[in-house]
Amino acid sequence: MDQTTEARAAVVLDDRPIARRIGLVVLSTDHTSERDFNRIIPREEAAVYANRIVFRNPTTPETLRAMEPGLVEGAALILPGEALDAICYSCTAASAVLGDAAVVEAVARGKPDVPVVTPPMGARRAFAALGVTRISILTPYLDETAAPVAAYFRDHGFIVDRLTNLGLDDDRDIARVATGSIVDAARDALDERSEGLFISCTALRAVEVVATIEAACGVPVVTSNQASAWMCLRLAGIDRPIAGYGRLLSLPLPD
Known part of the structure; x- marks a missing residue:
C-alpha cells in the first residue's frame, strides 16, 4: 500500500x-x-x-x-x-x-x-402563529403586481384593511429603497383596524428594520424574507x- x-x-x-x-x-x-x-x-x-x-x-x-x-x-x-x-x-x-x-x-x-x-405561504403561517387575521399590506410594486398578493391573503381567509404600493417596477431599485423610507412607509400603510402588517417583496430590505417598525406601529410585522x-x-x-x-x-x- x-x-x-x-x-x-x-x-x-x-x-x-x-x-x-x-x-x-x-x-x-x-x-x-x-x-x-x-x-x-x-x-x-x-x-x-x-x-x-x-x-x-x-x-x-x-x-x-x-x-x-x-x-x-x-x-x-x-x-x-x-x-x-x-x-x-x-x-x-x-x-x-x-x-x-x-x-x-x-x-x-x-x-x-x-x-x-x-x-406568501410563510407569511400566512406566520400570521396564524401570531393569531392575526386582519392585516394591512405594504408592497413596493405597481398596482397590477400588488393585486395578486392582496388576493392571495383574501383567498386564505384574511381581511385586508389596506393595500399600499410604492409604484416601483424594477427589483434592483426596490433593493435600493432606504431603510428609513421603509419605516416611514410602514407607519403610513398600517390601517388602525389591522392586527398586523405584511411587508411584501424579497428584494425590499425590511428585515433590517422589522423590529423598529414593530416598535413604531405597535403590532406584529411580517416581511417576506423574515x-x-x-x-x-x-x-x-x-x-x-x-x-x-x-x-x-x-x-x-x-x-
Missing part, C-alpha cells in the same frame, strides 16, 4: 458538513434574499445553499409568470443528489401570481421529497427563539 492509499484509508467523512441544509432559489437580479437568510439563520446550526434563476425586469405579472419553467432546474442544481431540510422560492409576487401549488409542483420536480416554502426564513428554520427542526427580527422569530410553526 502506497502512502496516498494509506492516508485515504485513514480519512473519516462526516455525514454532512453541517447538520441542516436550507435551499434558496433566488432571482438573477436579487440583492437581498441571501443576505437576509444569512442574517437570520444561525450559521453554526444550518447552512443556506442558493441558486439563481433568470428574471428580466420590469416586475409585472407577465414577467413573474415567465420564471416558472426555470424553477425546476433552479431547484435541481442545489446540491444535486443530496437531501435538503427545506427549500424556498424567494419571490413573493411570483408565488402569488403562480399560486403555491404550481410553485411546489415545479420545485418538487427539480428537488423531490423536500418541503417547499414560498414567501417569514420564509422562519418557516425554513422550523421545518429544519431549529425551534429556538432568534432575537432581533420581530416577534415572529420567537414562535413555533403552527399546525
